[in-house]
Structures are given as structure tokens and as C-alpha cells.
Amino acid sequence: xxxxxxxxxxxxxxxxxxxxxxxxxxxxxxxxxxxxxxxxxxxxxxxxxxxxxxxxxxxxxxxxxxxxxxxxxxxxxxxxxxxxxxxxxxxxxxxxxxxxxxxxxxxxxxxxxxxxxxxxxxxxxxxx
Numbered sequence: 001x002x003x004x005x006x007x008x009x010x011x012x013x014x015x016x017x018x019x020x021x022x023x024x025x026x027x028x029x030x031x032x033x034x035x036x037x038x039x040x041x042x043x044x045x046x047x048x049x050x051x052x053x054x055x056x057x058x059x060x061x062x063x064x065x066x067x068x069x070x071x072x073x074x075x076x077x078x079x080x081x082x083x084x085x086x087x088x089x090x091x092x093x094x095x096x097x098x099x100x101x102x103x104x105x106x107x108x109x110x111x112x113x114x115x116x117x118x119x120x121x122x123x124x125x126x127x128x
Contacts, residue, residue, distance in 0.1 A: 003032045003098040004061075005107035006040045008124055013041070013057060022125040033058060034097035035065040036090040066093060070100040077116055085115040095119045 004012075011019035023031075033041075038058060045051040066074060074096040081087040091109075095116045098105040104120040105113065108127060113119050 018125040034094045036093040066096040070096045
């Protein structure tokens with residue numbers, strides 16, 4: 001199972017060659033989008049045509065949310081870190097989704113997540 005952050009999905013959706021090659025190299029691995037990632041992608045749409053196209057392109061991927069206990073943990077993490085680390089609400093929910101699935105988060109935004117305990121981040125490909 002591969003949990004993908006928004007920045008990686010944007011690269012994939014834009015057809016960035018290293019991102020597309022990485023995705024293709026995964027074969028039949030299950031790709032998971034945290035629900036917050038799906039929402040961020042939709043938020044980036046400028047009109048209904050773009051949104052429909054996006055929804056079609058992400059339909060093959062599983063969209064998962066933290067379990068209720070994970071939401072409680074996300075709240076505790078946010079309350080503990082938002083003032084000291086400026087961590088974002090959606091970043092905490094994305095992180096908790098990966099933590100709950102016991103899998104790394106594939107992202108280039110490791111700095112957003114550095115203070116979240118129990119989360120491992122992985123850069124999936126090289127960006128030039």
C-alpha cells in the first residue's frame with residue numbers, strides 16, 4: 001500500500017515524467033489517497049470541467065480517512081504542535097491516515113510533517 005501526498009499526486013496528474021515513471025514502477029501496488037488529499041486536489045480545480053476530469057483521474061485510487069481513534073490522535077497532535085510547529089490541519093489528517101495504515105507517506109513536503117511522531121516520509125522520485 002502506497003499513501004500519496006498532494007504534491008506527488010499533482011506531479012502525477014500533470015504528467016511530470018519522473019512521477020509518471022515512479023507510478024508505473026509500482027505495478028499492482030494499491031495507491032491510497034488520504035481523503036484530505038482528495039479534497040486539496042478538488043480545491044485546486046478552477047471550474048466544473050476541471051473537477052470532473054480530476055474526479056475521473058483519481059477514481060482508480062482508494063480514498064481513505066483516519067479511523068475515529070486516528071481522528072482523536074490527529075486532534076491531540078494538532079493541539080500539541082500548531083503553535084510551536086505551525087503544522088496545518090490537513091497535514092495532520094494526512095499524516096494520521098498514513099500512521100493508521102502503518103505505512104510511510106510519499107511526499108516532498110517532509111518539513112510539514114517532521115514533528116509528527118510515528119510518521120515516516122519517503123521522497124518517491126528525484127525532482128530536478
